Amino acid sequence: MHSSDRREQQHRKSARQRSLLEVKNLSMLFPARRRLGQARAWVRAVDGVTLSVISGETLAVVGESGCGKTTLGRAMVMLARPTAGEVSFDNIELTKLSLGALRAARRQLQMIFQDPYGSLDPRQRVEDIVGEPLLIRGVPRRARRERVAELLGLVGLGPDAAPRLPREFSGGQRQRVGIARALAAEPKLIVCDEPLSALDVSIQAQIVALLKDVQQRLVLTYVFISHDLAVVRQIADRVAVMYLGTVVELADAAVIFQAPRHPYTVALLSAVPKLATRSSTSQAPPLVQGDPPSPIDVPRGCRFHPRCWLRERLNNPEICVSAEPFLSGGDKHLSACHFATELVRHATLDFDASASLSAGDSR
């Protein structure tokens, strides 16, 4: 047990830095305001995202509702064909494959869904749900049954769960079934699309622990989509912050929580409710005002400028409206802000991770 753990750890280390999934200039546009079959406007759900997911890591994608997180996640596993850009997995360019080839190639890409009620077929028994990827691969009945029992054990469900229907389970248990189904395909990468947002806080902690445990044992790579920064802090190695279809900041989790370099990230972090209020030192923490602009009419220049608190404090510099900032700032910490370096002086961030993040690793 211990030796195998160590071996896996080493395996993880050596696998480090090898990028498993590459996304280049990915765009996903949806036609809006159709007229006579012609799109007259486009919803820019994902607008030129470039990312790479390193083997063995957990990359969190965070952002407001409607910023394109889910669309990005679905495009990563090619559930929807991107409008433009490339997705390659394990050096195979998925965007160039035919439908049949894609079906075979993406088996190693799985997804855990947000809604534990909608993601399980209400008419299938748990064993059929979990066994479906095996059935599709042509695993014979008996082997399938054994494997399903094994997988159910792995996600913490007893063998008595197998013949039951999804409706007989609570949200957390259903989510475990969803995880078992994803694992049945023997994936290398799992996109977790807000797998916790429909669950109680106490159940969330259990599922987080389960996801971590499974990741350790099976050497998995996660793309973890969430709007819950407390959870992200617990599980992520790196964080990509999305705003209005683009990535505005990308860095190691520890770095991004300590020293964010984009005003939007700062605002997101300070919006996390805290249990213990420290004595506020100076200004009130910057919060984002109002609703995000429509992804149909993306603001010119920096997408964030109409809501940016930093721009206000800098007396509305021209460049924020005239030029679009691109992700830059070296390898480790990328940010798409013209004033990323000046941000530190203006943000008195009293986001204290340890105080505000409760749920912890308790199981």
Added chain:
Amino acid sequence: MSAIEASPSVRSTIIWRATSLIRQRPALALSILCLALVALVALGAPLLPYGPFKQDILHRNGVPSAFHWLGTDELGRDVGARLAMGARVSLIVAISSSLIAVAIGVMIGMLSGYLGGFADTLIMRFVDSMYAFPETLFAILIASLVKGQLSGQAPALLEPLAEAYRWSGGLLGVLLTLGFTCWLTTARLVRSQVLALKNSEYILASQLAGASGWFIVKKHLLPNAQPVILVAITFVVPNAILLEAGLSFIGIGVDPPTPSWGTMIAAGVQSLQSYPHLLIAPALAIGATLLALNVVGDALRDLYDPALRR
């Protein structure tokens, strides 16, 4: 957070809900009884002591008596026996033609909903235009076409079909006609259900696992469309019975010696003034059967309403 609750299996829940529904609605119990009677009579028709084709020329147009319970028709044939034989025809028509119609409807609805896009638009516009066309008119069109092709000198290719047509006394033509007429509603219902299901996350998960379109239809779409298909059947069956009667009434349905409720009504209308009982018996039979079917259909819809499920 409730743990696994002990719930009875789906099937027994349905049975339990059905019995409680019957207790609540006396009309439903009566309707089921009525349908059971029709089915019994249809099954037992050949066992009746007095055959439907036997003529008693001395007692033509006889009023109901102890021997001929429902009287005799213009050729002296027993109306009761013919009614029972007609029930048989109606039932066969109802069941077989709805099977054909629902099969066509499910297939087209699934295809349309699952493919989406241009194919969906094309298929649904076709269905819309069929809807705009009066159903009875369309049925008459197909029925006369089928009759024309199969009853007379049939082309060599259609000879086996024509044989079956003659053997069934024109019933086959009615079945084909109704099958091709009554699928529209089913197709629409199934399509809308597929549209609702198609983007559900369990279908996405299935696609991720590498499932083919056929696998998804078979394992997820068909089982989950089942309540809707059942509801569709409750619409199609009474409609088919009514259309069959209508076709037989105007003489392009079941061929004359074979008794059918529609042909009996047609004969009864001729002598409505002098012998109203010849019309009343089959008309009542059709009316009662359709009413009962509708009541039972309503109950089934309530029982299987997809909105109430989960």
